[in-house]
Amino acid sequence: MSETFPSSPLFKLSPELRLQIYTHLLTFPTPIHLRQHVPGTPHTALLRTNRQIHHEAQAVLYDTNTISLSRNDFCLLTDPALQTPVEGLQVRHLRFTSFGESLACNVLAERCAVCKDDARGLLEALGGMPVLRRVTIDYSTQIASFMRFRQLAAEEGGSRKGLTVTCISVGVYRVHGAGFDQVDFTFSHRPLASIWPDLATLSYSLLSEEEQETVLARLRTQDPDTPDKLWLLLWAAQHGRLSDVLGEQVAGAWVDESSDALAGMNEQQRDAAMHGFTVMLQTFLKAHTAVQCRRVLGLLRDSVGM
Numbered sequence: 001m002s003e004t005f006p007s008s009p010l011f012k013l014s015p016e017l018r019l020q021i022y023t024h025l026l027t028f029p030t031p032i033h034l035r036q037h038v039p040g041t042p043h044t045a046l047l048r049t050n051r052q053i054h055h056e057a058q059a060v061l062y063d064t065n066t067i068s069l070s071r072n073d074f075c076l077l078t079d080p081a082l083q084t085p086v087e088g089l090q091v092r093h094l095r096f097t098s099f100g101e102s103l104a105c106n107v108l109a110e111r112c113a114v115c116k117d118d119a120r121g122l123l124e125a126l127g128g129m130p131v132l133r134r135v136t137i138d139y140s141t142q143i144a145s146f147m148r149f150r151q152l153a154a155e156e157g158g159s160r161k162g163l164t165v166t167c168i169s170v171g172v173y174r175v176h177g178a179g180f181d182q183v184d185f186t187f188s189h190r191p192l193a194s195i196w197p198d199l200a201t202l203s204y205s206l207l208s209e210e211e212q213e214t215v216l217a218r219l220r221t222q223d224p225d226t227p228d229k230l231w232l233l234l235w236a237a238q239h240g241r242l243s244d245v246l247g248e249q250v251a252g253a254w255v256d257e258s259s260d261a262l263a264g265m266n267e268q269q270r271d272a273a274m275h276g277f278t279v280m281l282q283t284f285l286k287a288h289t290a291v292q293c294r295r296v297l298g299l300l301r302d303s304v305g306m
């Protein structure tokens with residue numbers, strides 16, 4: 001870090017104005033990676049100009065942005081030189097793009113406390129971040145690991161300061177207790193969580209088939225696969241043909257989110273219903289292709305004369 005610009009013109013400005021400049025330069029629309037070895041955006045060069053600017057600007061960087069990390073960055077057996085140089089004390093918003101164990105622990109018989117299925121070490125590390133307000137972990141590529149984590153949390157319950165992992169909506173689970181009650185802490189199956197709400201709304205709308213197709217086309221630009229698969233299910237549910245697609249037994253796990261039945265359930269029943277529904281949808285997404293789903297939807301439409 002250079003100290004050669006002690007009288008930077010920035011310091012002729014009021015602190016408020018400097019803050020505005022930092023905020024303008026250092027606010028990014030998507031989660032940011034702070035990797036040492038990957039060249040950052042040009043604006044983060046500001047952080048390297050001098051110590052006072054670094055101090056002031058870094059606070060803004062952590063205040064306004066979501067920081068993207070992985071278990072690599074917390075793993076106890078990973079070389080620190082390979083970890084993101086994150087200022088844990090300042091992080092407010094955090095995102096994990098996967099729930100996978102670190103590269104180092106992936107090849108070991110005995111994984112570290114951070115990378116173990118119960119993620120105890122990871123929760124401890126996150127619990128030690130004093131200003132942390134939001135954590136989102138995308139588990140869509142490690143569904144089995146996440147489900148084991150949820151299972152272990154449920155089994156240990158009381159011994160982990162009341163840790164609970166509750167399914168609150170399709171694909172989304174909230175972590176409570178264990179010191180996280182002030183933190184908006186969720187695990188999210190990103191394709192499901194981002195696309196389901198739009199499609200569910202679409203299925204209740206009165207739009208024509210052409211208008212529906214426009215919405216689907218827009219969603220396919222976000223994710224080429226998921227919209228057609230979910231749309232088949234929602235369409236079948238709306239037209240009473242769900243058991244034709246899923247079979248009688250599987251279709252039983254379907255939850256109509258707009259129904260009074262869901263509202264009348266207690267928290268535990270609601271969690272069980274939404275979890276069962278989420279698992280069913282995840283299984284369906286894995287088992288079929290978008291092309292198959294479009295073909296089946298065409299057949300169903302023909303059979304009801306639409």
Ligand SMILES: [Zn+2]
Pocket residue numbers: 075076077078102104105111112113114115
């Ligand atoms: Zn590890």
